[in-house]
Amino acid sequence: MSDVRLRHLARINPLTPAFDRLADNDELTFVPMEAVWPDSRLDLTRRRTKSAVATGYTRFQDGDVLVPKITPTFEASRSVLIQGLLGGVGAGTTELHVVRPGPDIDPQFLLYTVNTHTFLRLGASEMYGVAGQQRVPDSFLRDLRVRLPSLPEQRCIADFLNAETAHIDRLAAAQRRLAAKLREREALAVEHHLSQASSHQVRLKNVLLAPPSYGANESAEHDRRDWPRYIRTTDIAEDGSLRESTFASLPPEAARKYMMDDGDLLFVRSGATVGKSFVYEARFGPAAHAGYLIRARVDSSLMHSRLIWYFCQTRNYWQQVSEGTLQATIQNVNAEKYGNLLIPMISRDRQVPTLTALDRIVTKSRTLRRDAGRMLDLLAERRQALITAAVTGQFDVSTASGRNVTDGVPTT
Structure with a gap:
């Protein structure tokens, strides 16, 4: 087990030659900040031509980890491992850092590393700029010390967290659907009374x-x-x-x-x-x-x-x-x-x-929505605590997942 600076494991904000090889009228995936979410809410449906995003945008490719650099999106733990881009290439907001994993770090393990409480706390302390527009510098990512298990252990941790966070994400999605239904019902009631x-x-x-x-x-x-x-x-x-x-x-x-x-x-x-x-x-x-x-x-x-x-x-x-x-x-x-x-x-x-x-209707509706919001907060806390504990080795993931790692090879 060793601690390795991230710059030795991944390239930070690298060039993307695949983007340069596209023709000006070729389409690619466009990812604004509002589309960057760590679960099924990640939206890769937008399209732009290369010429439309040739300047003033961040470029990336399948397999990259995108890390928001600006507050409050960074603190909200919205980093993603990007896959399924049109032609394998994308462009998006300049408020993203691109981290391209090398051969010694599993991409999923890297994703979970940049979603730990430790990473977010350290990154927030390194922010610069005026209040409300603070950003995480790329030097923070380059100098970040990463606890690096063997590749098989990394994959074991990633597999465990994939299963556990998927369950949490399903519960969170149900709460968001409930909140959306309450919001829709509230809007309909308001519209009815006004009309x-x-x-x-x-x-x-x-x-x-x-x-x-x-x-x-x-x-x-x-x-x-x-x-x-x-x-x-x-x-x-x-x-x-x-x-x-x-x-x-x-x-x-x-x-x-x-x-x-x-x-x-x-x-x-x-x-x-x-x-x-x-x-x-x-x-x-x-x-x-x-x-x-x-x-x-x-x-x-x-x-x-x-x-x-x-x-x-x-x-x-x-x-x-x-x-x-x-x-x-x-x-x-x-x-x-x-x-x-x-x-x-x-x-x-x-x-x-x-x-x-209207005050009576909305007060009741928003009380229910606040309850759903508190449940979402608890699920988010649980998710981040689990990721942090697994990545930092606070518990034995192979035991927790019912798997063992023998001679560097995961076995059941």
């Missing part, structure tokens, strides 16, 4: 005090609680709250033009979460919004902003967002498109009862 209460549809801009506006483009991030909070895309949680773990602030002079009022709506205008929405409330404290968020200041004498936020959870809303998406490198919905959204108009006397009913 029953509304008399007609209007453009969002017709219930606003001013045209939708963009936020501040400030790169500096501070943690001053006596300054206005700087609300960014990453701060907005799915349940309509703000994440305290990502708190940042702006100097008062920089924030002044972009300060939020109670009831203001925020919409994400680009990226993977385009369309996500949020209602600012005064209880969150003084705050300004970032440039990737569009502010819509609702006229409270016409419409309660939380009713509009509830509409933003429905299929009707997401269909409009999808139709309004400008196809570019990054999906984008501009302020004008948001202003032209068709929303249900509800008379003043029906707004409070409708809002009360």
Whole structure:
């Protein structure tokens, strides 16, 4: 048993000659960050031509291990062993490190090594960059010390973990299906109540005090609680709250033009979460919004902003967002498109009862979804603990799996 630096076992971010041999119009697999998941959620269905990804993208091939380099995806343990690429070649986001295993390390064992708690903890400590945009340097991967059993032992460990994690992944998939069903049922209930209460549809801009506006483009991030909070895309949680773990602030002079009022709506205008929405409330404290968020200041004498936020959870809303998406490198919905959204108009006397009913429905649904989420967290913890224990030799995998390794050869 020995500890070997990873650079002696694998190539880090190597060249991919197979990519260079493709013709410009040849198609290959395209893998954006949202497609990178460690189980059946790995999505290899996207296609691009070589010419479309010739510059500004990471290249890789079948058998490579892809390691996300940016927070929080790195900490979420989303490294994958890539197989089944179209023509054996792929390209994807530059936020991936490519680790190409050599002959002395089993690819599956390497994959589990970069999914251990130890690896993730050490990698997080090596990150550089500003808060919210920190990345793991490739020097961390090159210098990583890997506990290296013999190849037969590596394969025995990998086989054991393949079986055990597959069982955990099936349980996790069932929990995700449950959460998705609850989310779907919630959206249908919200849509039904809104349609029953509304008399007609209007453009969002017709219930606003001013045209939708963009936020501040400030790169500096501070943690001053006596300054206005700087609300960014990453701060907005799915349940309509703000994440305290990502708190940042702006100097008062920089924030002044972009300060939020109670009831203001925020919409994400680009990226993977385009369309996500949020209602600012005064209880969150003084705050300004970032440039990737569009502010819509609702006229409270016409419409309660939380009713509009509830509409933003429905299929009707997401269909409009999808139709309004400008196809570019990054999906984008501009302020004008948001202003032209068709929303249900509800008379003043029906707004409070409708809002009360929706609050009750959604509170119950999200309690159930939180329970499913806690179960997913427990399964993820179990999965990572098992991987860490097996890879680091904390228990005898050959005994646990009912197999023995004799003279370097696994036997039953």
